[in-house]
Amino acid sequence: MSYQALGDSNQGGYGQYDPYGAQQNPYAQQSSYGYGGAAEQGNGGYEMSNMQQTGGPSAILNKCRELNDAITELRTKREGQLATAQSSLLDSATGKEDQIARQNVDYIEDEINTALRYLRDQFKRIKETPGSGDQRVSGQVENVNRNLRREIEQYQRTQSDFRKRLEEQVRRRYEIANPEATPEELEQGVQNVLAGQEQAFMTPGTRSRQANDARQATMQRSAAIRKIEQDMIQLGQLYQEVAELVHQQEPAVQQIEQGAEETHRNVQQANTKLDNAIVSARNARRWKWYALIIVIIIIAIVVGVAVGVTQANKK
Numbered sequence: 001m002s003y004q005a006l007g008d009s010n011q012g013g014y015g016q017y018d019p020y021g022a023q024q025n026p027y028a029q030q031s032s033y034g035y036g037g038a039a040e041q042g043n044g045g046y047e048m049s050n051m052q053q054t055g056g057p058s059a060i061l062n063k064c065r066e067l068n069d070a071i072t073e074l075r076t077k078r079e080g081q082l083a084t085a086q087s088s089l090l091d092s093a094t095g096k097e098d099q100i101a102r103q104n105v106d107y108i109e110d111e112i113n114t115a116l117r118y119l120r121d122q123f124k125r126i127k128e129t130p131g132s133g134d135q136r137v138s139g140q141v142e143n144v145n146r147n148l149r150r151e152i153e154q155y156q157r158t159q160s161d162f163r164k165r166l167e168e169q170v171r172r173r174y175e176i177a178n179p180e181a182t183p184e185e186l187e188q189g190v191q192n193v194l195a196g197q198e199q200a201f202m203t204p205g206t207r208s209r210q211a212n213d214a215r216q217a218t219m220q221r222s223a224a225i226r227k228i229e230q231d232m233i234q235l236g237q238l239y240q241e242v243a244e245l246v247h248q249q250e251p252a253v254q255q256i257e258q259g260a261e262e263t264h265r266n267v268q269q270a271n272t273k274l275d276n277a278i279v280s281a282r283n284a285r286r287w288k289w290y291a292l293i294i295v296i297i298i299i300a301i302v303v304g305v306a307v308g309v310t311q312a313n314k315k
Contacts, residue, residue, distance in 0.1 A: 057136045063126055064140040067119060071147045074115050078155055082108045086162050089224065090169065098220040105224065112155060113231060119148055120242050127245050145246055152239045156232060163228045166221045170194065173218040193222045 085108050089101035123144055126132055132141050171190050175181070178189060 057131060057134055060126060060129060060132055060134075060137045061140055063122070064137070064144050067122055067126070067144045068147055070115070070119060071144075071151050074112065074119070075151055075154070077108070077115075078112060078151075078158060082112065082158070089221070090165055092217070095216045098217050102220050102224060106227065109159075109227070109231065113234065116148075116152060116155070116235075116238055120238060120245075123148060123242065124245055142246070145242065148242055149239060152235060152242065156235050156239075159228050159232060159235075163225055166225050166228075167194070170218050170221050170225070173215075173221075177215045177218065193218055194225060196222065196226060 082105075085101065085104040089098070089105050092098045092101045126141060126144070131137065170193060171186075174190050174193060175186060178186065181189060
Protein backbone atom coordinates (compact mmCIF):
# COMPACT_ATOMS: atom_id res chain seq x y z
CA MET A 1 0.00 0.00 0.00
CA SER A 2 1.31 3.39 -0.91
CA TYR A 3 0.80 6.43 1.24
CA GLN A 4 0.68 10.11 0.46
CA ALA A 5 3.93 11.87 1.35
CA LEU A 6 3.14 13.82 4.49
CA GLY A 7 5.38 15.83 6.74
CA ASP A 8 8.63 17.70 6.38
CA SER A 9 11.42 15.58 4.92
CA ASN A 10 13.98 17.67 6.76
CA GLN A 11 12.34 16.95 10.08
CA GLY A 12 12.01 13.19 9.85
CA GLY A 13 8.33 13.39 8.96
CA TYR A 14 6.10 10.90 7.25
CA GLY A 15 7.57 11.64 3.87
CA GLN A 16 10.64 9.62 4.87
CA TYR A 17 8.66 6.63 5.99
CA ASP A 18 8.88 3.46 3.93
CA PRO A 19 6.86 0.64 5.53
CA TYR A 20 8.64 -1.95 3.37
CA GLY A 21 12.07 -0.41 3.22
CA ALA A 22 15.41 -1.84 4.18
CA GLN A 23 15.07 -0.96 7.87
CA GLN A 24 14.92 -4.13 9.93
CA ASN A 25 11.57 -4.71 11.54
CA PRO A 26 11.95 -6.07 15.09
CA TYR A 27 8.82 -8.15 14.65
CA ALA A 28 9.83 -9.76 11.38
CA GLN A 29 11.66 -12.66 13.00
CA GLN A 30 8.81 -13.44 15.38
CA SER A 31 6.28 -14.42 12.75
CA SER A 32 5.79 -18.11 11.99
CA TYR A 33 3.00 -17.68 9.50
CA GLY A 34 4.74 -17.68 6.16
CA TYR A 35 1.68 -15.87 4.86
CA GLY A 36 3.48 -13.37 2.56
CA GLY A 37 2.40 -12.55 -0.94
CA ALA A 38 2.95 -16.12 -2.06
CA ALA A 39 0.62 -17.34 0.66
CA GLU A 40 -2.36 -15.88 -1.14
CA GLN A 41 -1.43 -18.05 -4.09
CA GLY A 42 -1.48 -21.15 -1.92
CA ASN A 43 2.14 -21.27 -0.74
CA GLY A 44 1.66 -20.11 2.83
CA GLY A 45 2.75 -21.72 6.05
CA TYR A 46 -0.58 -23.52 6.20
CA GLU A 47 -0.82 -24.49 2.56
CA MET A 48 -3.37 -27.26 2.21
CA SER A 49 -2.91 -30.32 0.02
CA ASN A 50 -5.49 -31.35 -2.54
CA MET A 51 -8.24 -32.87 -0.43
CA GLN A 52 -9.80 -34.56 -3.40
CA GLN A 53 -6.62 -36.56 -3.83
CA THR A 54 -6.12 -37.41 -0.14
CA GLY A 55 -9.82 -38.20 0.00
CA GLY A 56 -12.47 -38.87 2.57
CA PRO A 57 -13.92 -37.16 5.64
CA SER A 58 -10.66 -37.61 7.55
CA ALA A 59 -8.85 -35.33 5.06
CA ILE A 60 -11.47 -32.60 5.52
CA LEU A 61 -11.25 -32.94 9.30
CA ASN A 62 -7.46 -32.60 9.14
CA LYS A 63 -7.76 -29.39 7.11
CA CYS A 64 -10.32 -28.01 9.54
CA ARG A 65 -7.89 -28.68 12.37
CA GLU A 66 -5.11 -26.91 10.48
CA LEU A 67 -7.28 -23.86 9.88
CA ASN A 68 -8.33 -23.70 13.53
CA ASP A 69 -4.67 -23.86 14.56
CA ALA A 70 -3.86 -21.04 12.13
CA ILE A 71 -6.69 -18.92 13.52
CA THR A 72 -5.41 -19.49 17.05
CA GLU A 73 -1.92 -18.43 16.01
CA LEU A 74 -3.32 -15.35 14.32
CA ARG A 75 -5.19 -14.41 17.49
CA THR A 76 -1.97 -14.73 19.46
CA LYS A 77 -0.27 -12.41 17.00
CA ARG A 78 -3.07 -9.86 17.27
CA GLU A 79 -3.16 -9.92 21.06
CA GLY A 80 0.63 -9.94 21.40
CA GLN A 81 2.70 -8.38 18.64
CA LEU A 82 0.05 -6.02 17.29
CA ALA A 83 -0.99 -4.79 20.73
CA THR A 84 2.66 -4.12 21.63
CA ALA A 85 3.34 -2.25 18.39
CA GLN A 86 0.22 -0.13 18.78
CA SER A 87 1.15 0.77 22.35
CA SER A 88 4.60 1.79 21.15
CA LEU A 89 3.09 4.20 18.64
CA LEU A 90 0.73 5.65 21.21
CA ASP A 91 3.62 6.15 23.67
CA SER A 92 6.24 7.43 21.20
CA ALA A 93 7.52 10.93 21.90
CA THR A 94 9.92 11.81 19.07
CA GLY A 95 9.81 11.82 15.29
CA LYS A 96 12.23 8.89 15.10
CA GLU A 97 10.19 6.83 17.54
CA ASP A 98 7.04 7.63 15.61
CA GLN A 99 8.63 6.46 12.35
CA ILE A 100 9.79 3.13 13.79
CA ALA A 101 6.50 2.55 15.60
CA ARG A 102 4.49 3.27 12.46
CA GLN A 103 6.62 0.83 10.49
CA ASN A 104 6.02 -1.91 13.06
CA VAL A 105 2.28 -1.33 13.17
CA ASP A 106 1.93 -1.31 9.38
CA TYR A 107 4.06 -4.43 9.01
CA ILE A 108 1.99 -6.47 11.48
CA GLU A 109 -1.33 -5.15 10.22
CA ASP A 110 -0.44 -6.16 6.67
CA GLU A 111 0.59 -9.62 7.85
CA ILE A 112 -2.73 -10.08 9.64
CA ASN A 113 -4.73 -8.81 6.67
CA THR A 114 -2.89 -11.18 4.33
CA ALA A 115 -3.38 -14.08 6.74
CA LEU A 116 -7.12 -13.46 6.95
CA ARG A 117 -7.46 -13.46 3.17
CA TYR A 118 -5.44 -16.65 3.00
CA LEU A 119 -7.65 -18.34 5.60
CA ARG A 120 -10.74 -17.26 3.67
CA ASP A 121 -9.36 -18.89 0.52
CA GLN A 122 -8.52 -22.10 2.35
CA PHE A 123 -11.96 -22.28 3.94
CA LYS A 124 -13.47 -21.81 0.49
CA ARG A 125 -11.45 -24.81 -0.71
CA ILE A 126 -12.89 -26.89 2.12
CA LYS A 127 -16.43 -25.86 1.25
CA GLU A 128 -15.87 -26.74 -2.42
CA THR A 129 -14.60 -30.20 -1.56
CA PRO A 130 -17.13 -33.00 -2.22
CA GLY A 131 -18.23 -34.42 1.09
CA SER A 132 -17.93 -31.21 3.12
CA GLY A 133 -21.68 -31.37 3.74
CA ASP A 134 -21.39 -34.87 5.19
CA GLN A 135 -22.78 -35.05 8.72
CA ARG A 136 -19.49 -36.53 9.92
CA VAL A 137 -17.58 -33.34 9.03
CA SER A 138 -20.17 -30.57 8.65
CA GLY A 139 -19.97 -29.65 12.34
CA GLN A 140 -16.23 -29.04 12.17
CA VAL A 141 -16.56 -27.10 8.91
CA GLU A 142 -19.11 -24.78 10.51
CA ASN A 143 -16.87 -24.44 13.55
CA VAL A 144 -14.03 -23.17 11.33
CA ASN A 145 -16.40 -20.66 9.78
CA ARG A 146 -17.48 -19.36 13.20
CA ASN A 147 -13.90 -19.13 14.46
CA LEU A 148 -12.75 -17.23 11.37
CA ARG A 149 -15.63 -14.77 11.55
CA ARG A 150 -15.03 -14.27 15.27
CA GLU A 151 -11.36 -13.48 14.66
CA ILE A 152 -12.27 -10.95 11.97
CA GLU A 153 -14.73 -9.32 14.37
CA GLN A 154 -12.13 -9.17 17.15
CA TYR A 155 -9.59 -7.64 14.78
CA GLN A 156 -12.13 -5.06 13.65
CA ARG A 157 -12.82 -4.17 17.29
CA THR A 158 -9.10 -3.91 18.02
CA GLN A 159 -8.57 -1.57 15.08
CA SER A 160 -11.61 0.53 15.94
CA ASP A 161 -10.38 1.06 19.51
CA PHE A 162 -6.88 1.88 18.26
CA ARG A 163 -8.30 4.41 15.80
CA LYS A 164 -10.21 6.20 18.58
CA ARG A 165 -7.08 6.47 20.74
CA LEU A 166 -5.08 7.80 17.81
CA GLU A 167 -7.74 10.38 17.05
CA GLU A 168 -7.67 11.56 20.66
CA GLN A 169 -3.92 12.03 20.39
CA VAL A 170 -4.30 13.91 17.12
CA ARG A 171 -6.70 16.30 18.76
CA ARG A 172 -4.47 16.90 21.80
CA ARG A 173 -1.29 17.36 19.79
CA TYR A 174 -2.93 19.64 17.29
CA GLU A 175 -3.83 21.86 20.21
CA ILE A 176 -0.16 21.91 21.22
CA ALA A 177 0.86 22.90 17.71
CA ASN A 178 -1.91 25.54 17.50
CA PRO A 179 -2.31 26.97 21.02
CA GLU A 180 -4.07 30.12 19.81
CA ALA A 181 -6.72 28.38 17.70
CA THR A 182 -10.38 28.97 18.57
CA PRO A 183 -12.61 25.91 19.23
CA GLU A 184 -14.05 26.21 15.72
CA GLU A 185 -10.61 26.52 14.17
CA LEU A 186 -9.40 23.62 16.29
CA GLU A 187 -12.20 21.32 15.13
CA GLN A 188 -11.75 22.31 11.50
CA GLY A 189 -8.00 21.88 11.75
CA VAL A 190 -8.30 18.42 13.29
CA GLN A 191 -10.66 17.33 10.52
CA ASN A 192 -8.24 18.68 7.92
CA VAL A 193 -5.39 16.75 9.48
CA LEU A 194 -7.44 13.54 9.61
CA ALA A 195 -8.22 14.06 5.93
CA GLY A 196 -4.49 14.30 5.16
CA GLN A 197 -4.26 18.01 4.57
CA GLU A 198 -0.81 18.92 5.86
CA GLN A 199 -1.32 22.65 5.31
CA ALA A 200 -3.41 22.71 8.48
CA PHE A 201 -0.10 22.92 10.34
CA MET A 202 1.36 25.70 8.25
CA THR A 203 0.90 28.46 10.82
CA PRO A 204 3.19 31.48 10.75
CA GLY A 205 5.69 32.32 13.48
CA THR A 206 8.56 30.61 15.21
CA ARG A 207 7.79 27.01 16.15
CA SER A 208 9.26 25.42 19.23
CA ARG A 209 10.75 21.93 19.11
CA GLN A 210 7.85 20.67 21.22
CA ALA A 211 5.33 22.07 18.76
CA ASN A 212 7.27 20.61 15.84
CA ASP A 213 7.35 17.17 17.47
CA ALA A 214 3.63 17.46 18.13
CA ARG A 215 3.07 18.31 14.49
CA GLN A 216 5.02 15.32 13.24
CA ALA A 217 3.39 12.97 15.73
CA THR A 218 -0.02 14.19 14.64
CA MET A 219 0.74 13.59 10.98
CA GLN A 220 1.95 10.07 11.72
CA ARG A 221 -1.21 9.27 13.64
CA SER A 222 -3.55 10.82 11.10
CA ALA A 223 -1.94 8.68 8.37
CA ALA A 224 -2.35 5.60 10.59
CA ILE A 225 -6.02 6.45 11.03
CA ARG A 226 -6.60 6.67 7.28
CA LYS A 227 -4.93 3.31 6.76
CA ILE A 228 -7.12 1.75 9.43
CA GLU A 229 -10.22 3.17 7.76
CA GLN A 230 -9.23 1.60 4.45
CA ASP A 231 -8.46 -1.72 6.15
CA MET A 232 -11.80 -1.67 7.97
CA ILE A 233 -13.64 -1.44 4.65
CA GLN A 234 -11.75 -4.48 3.36
CA LEU A 235 -12.34 -6.35 6.62
CA GLY A 236 -16.06 -5.75 6.33
CA GLN A 237 -16.06 -7.19 2.83
CA LEU A 238 -13.93 -10.13 3.96
CA TYR A 239 -16.31 -10.92 6.83
CA GLN A 240 -19.27 -10.87 4.46
CA GLU A 241 -17.51 -13.19 2.03
CA VAL A 242 -16.72 -15.71 4.76
CA ALA A 243 -20.29 -15.58 6.07
CA GLU A 244 -21.73 -16.11 2.60
CA LEU A 245 -19.45 -19.04 1.80
CA VAL A 246 -21.58 -21.31 3.96
CA HIS A 247 -24.68 -20.70 1.84
CA GLN A 248 -23.20 -19.82 -1.53
CA GLN A 249 -21.02 -22.89 -1.81
CA GLU A 250 -23.52 -25.36 -0.38
CA PRO A 251 -25.56 -25.76 -3.61
CA ALA A 252 -22.33 -26.39 -5.55
CA VAL A 253 -21.27 -29.02 -3.04
CA GLN A 254 -24.70 -30.64 -3.07
CA GLN A 255 -24.66 -30.67 -6.86
CA ILE A 256 -21.28 -32.40 -6.85
CA GLU A 257 -22.48 -34.93 -4.29
CA GLN A 258 -25.73 -35.52 -6.17
CA GLY A 259 -23.77 -35.97 -9.38
CA ALA A 260 -21.50 -38.49 -7.70
CA GLU A 261 -24.50 -40.37 -6.30
CA GLU A 262 -26.22 -40.35 -9.68
CA THR A 263 -23.06 -41.63 -11.35
CA HIS A 264 -22.85 -44.39 -8.75
CA ARG A 265 -26.46 -45.35 -9.38
CA ASN A 266 -25.90 -45.33 -13.13
CA VAL A 267 -22.87 -47.59 -12.72
CA GLN A 268 -24.88 -49.95 -10.56
CA GLN A 269 -27.72 -50.01 -13.08
CA ALA A 270 -25.28 -50.61 -15.91
CA ASN A 271 -23.70 -53.48 -13.98
CA THR A 272 -27.15 -54.95 -13.34
CA LYS A 273 -28.08 -54.69 -17.00
CA LEU A 274 -24.76 -56.22 -17.98
CA ASP A 275 -25.30 -59.12 -15.59
CA ASN A 276 -28.80 -59.64 -17.01
CA ALA A 277 -27.41 -59.55 -20.52
CA ILE A 278 -24.80 -62.15 -19.62
CA VAL A 279 -27.45 -64.38 -18.04
CA SER A 280 -29.68 -63.91 -21.08
CA ALA A 281 -26.83 -64.80 -23.42
CA ARG A 282 -26.04 -67.90 -21.41
CA ASN A 283 -29.70 -68.92 -21.41
CA ALA A 284 -29.92 -68.32 -25.16
CA ARG A 285 -26.92 -70.57 -25.77
CA ARG A 286 -28.39 -73.19 -23.46
CA TRP A 287 -31.74 -73.16 -25.30
CA LYS A 288 -29.92 -73.46 -28.62
CA TRP A 289 -28.32 -76.69 -27.40
CA TYR A 290 -31.67 -77.89 -26.10
CA ALA A 291 -33.28 -77.19 -29.48
CA LEU A 292 -30.45 -78.95 -31.32
CA ILE A 293 -30.80 -82.02 -29.12
CA ILE A 294 -34.56 -82.07 -29.63
CA VAL A 295 -34.10 -81.79 -33.40
CA ILE A 296 -31.58 -84.65 -33.35
CA ILE A 297 -33.98 -86.77 -31.31
CA ILE A 298 -36.82 -86.01 -33.68
CA ILE A 299 -34.64 -86.90 -36.68
CA ALA A 300 -33.57 -90.08 -34.97
CA ILE A 301 -37.17 -91.00 -34.29
CA VAL A 302 -38.19 -90.26 -37.87
CA VAL A 303 -35.28 -92.29 -39.22
CA GLY A 304 -36.07 -95.13 -36.85
CA VAL A 305 -39.72 -95.15 -37.85
CA ALA A 306 -38.81 -95.08 -41.52
CA VAL A 307 -36.38 -97.94 -41.12
CA GLY A 308 -38.95 -99.93 -39.20
CA VAL A 309 -41.62 -99.42 -41.83
CA THR A 310 -39.20 -100.40 -44.58
CA GLN A 311 -38.26 -103.62 -42.84
CA ALA A 312 -41.89 -104.46 -42.21
CA ASN A 313 -42.76 -104.03 -45.88
CA LYS A 314 -39.95 -106.36 -46.94
CA LYS A 315 -41.36 -109.13 -44.74
